[in-house]
Amino acid sequence: MEKSQQNAPDAALTDFGFRQVPTGQKQALVRDVFDTVAARYDLMNDLMSGGLHRVWKRRLVEVLFLRRNPAREHVQMADIAGGTGDIAFRAMRAAARFSTPLNVRVIDANTEMLRVGAKRAVSEKNARHVSFITGNAEHLPLADNSLDIYTIAFGIRNVTHRTDALAEAWRVLKPGGRFVCLEFSHMPSALLTRAYDAYSFRVIPPLGGLVTGDAGPYQYLVESIRQFPRAEAFADEVRAAGFSRVAIERLSGGVAALHSGWKV
Numbered sequence: 001m002e003k004s005q006q007n008a009p010d011a012a013l014t015d016f017g018f019r020q021v022p023t024g025q026k027q028a029l030v031r032d033v034f035d036t037v038a039a040r041y042d043l044m045n046d047l048m049s050g051g052l053h054r055v056w057k058r059r060l061v062e063v064l065f066l067r068r069n070p071a072r073e074h075v076q077m078a079d080i081a082g083g084t085g086d087i088a089f090r091a092m093r094a095a096a097r098f099s100t101p102l103n104v105r106v107i108d109a110n111t112e113m114l115r116v117g118a119k120r121a122v123s124e125k126n127a128r129h130v131s132f133i134t135g136n137a138e139h140l141p142l143a144d145n146s147l148d149i150y151t152i153a154f155g156i157r158n159v160t161h162r163t164d165a166l167a168e169a170w171r172v173l174k175p176g177g178r179f180v181c182l183e184f185s186h187m188p189s190a191l192l193t194r195a196y197d198a199y200s201f202r203v204i205p206p207l208g209g210l211v212t213g214d215a216g217p218y219q220y221l222v223e224s225i226r227q228f229p230r231a232e233a234f235a236d237e238v239r240a241a242g243f244s245r246v247a248i249e250r251l252s253g254g255v256a257a258l259h260s261g262w263k264v
């Protein structure tokens with residue numbers, strides 16, 4: 001187990017970026033972060049990553065194999081910590097290209113992020129089967145064995161009890177269902193890591209301050225990335241939750257990683 005104490009009792013401490021906070025307070029602190037950034041969230045993603053997050057999200061949607069649906073029933077997908085709906089809209093567009101009927105529930109703990117997503121849905125051609133639901137990754141408002149696809153992009157890092165979120169992913173997926181997680185990760189090269197750290201800590205929080213009026217959420221972002229387990233350690237957590245054929249795909253030299261697995 002990495003530094004953060006997974007499933008620690010609520011009296012214990014957990015990390016919130018580099019700070020240690022009472023476990024029971026982390027969710028509210030994370031909510032404050034996303035309340036602050038919701039209106040400018042999509043713009044900041046482009047600015048910080050130079051558009052790379054689009055490439056990573058495209059890859060996530062590619063590995064969902066939305067073109068393969070011989071049954072022609074609606075594929076049931078939930079995008080957890082789905083925020084402003086980016087993954088859901090991309091998945092809907094991909095499914096539409098292959099005439100695959102898809103239903104996506106965007107579930108997020110933050111109503112402000114969902115509000116921005118719902119607004120975006122108005123101008124999205126393929127958003128008829130996208131719904132926005134407030135909910136916590138650790139206690140999903142979904143029935144057992146109800147999903148074909150569970151995705152979570154840049155969300156698992158913010159969850160207080162990662163083990164509970166992974167157990168929920170397993171519970172809600174049907175046998176044969178797919179788990180796909182996109183998250184920031186760690187670069188294998190020490191030299192590149194130094195350059196990346198310099199960029200992250202010197203550029204991102206001030207940029208966030210300029211664009212959103214508050215550098216704090218972006219300081220949390222860069223710190224929380226450093227606190228998240230390395231790709232292999234997180235893959236072990238996914239396996240421990242019960243998933244099979246767990247695979248890691250490193251993106252952009254390891255800045256981000258896709259973890260996927262199957263419920264069999």
Ligand SMILES: C[S@@+](CC[C@H](N)C(=O)[O-])C[C@H]1O[C@@H](n2cnc3c(N)ncnc32)[C@H](O)[C@@H]1O
Pocket residue numbers: 030031034080081082083084085086087107108109110113135136137138152153154155158159160
């Ligand atoms: C960095 S954003 C990612 C949004 C979107 N998935 C994307 O890739 O653009 C992280 C999201 O996780 C949500 N979140 C944090 N903790 C959560 C939890 N325990 N359950 C559900 N959503 C959570 C936040 O509200 C926020 O919208």
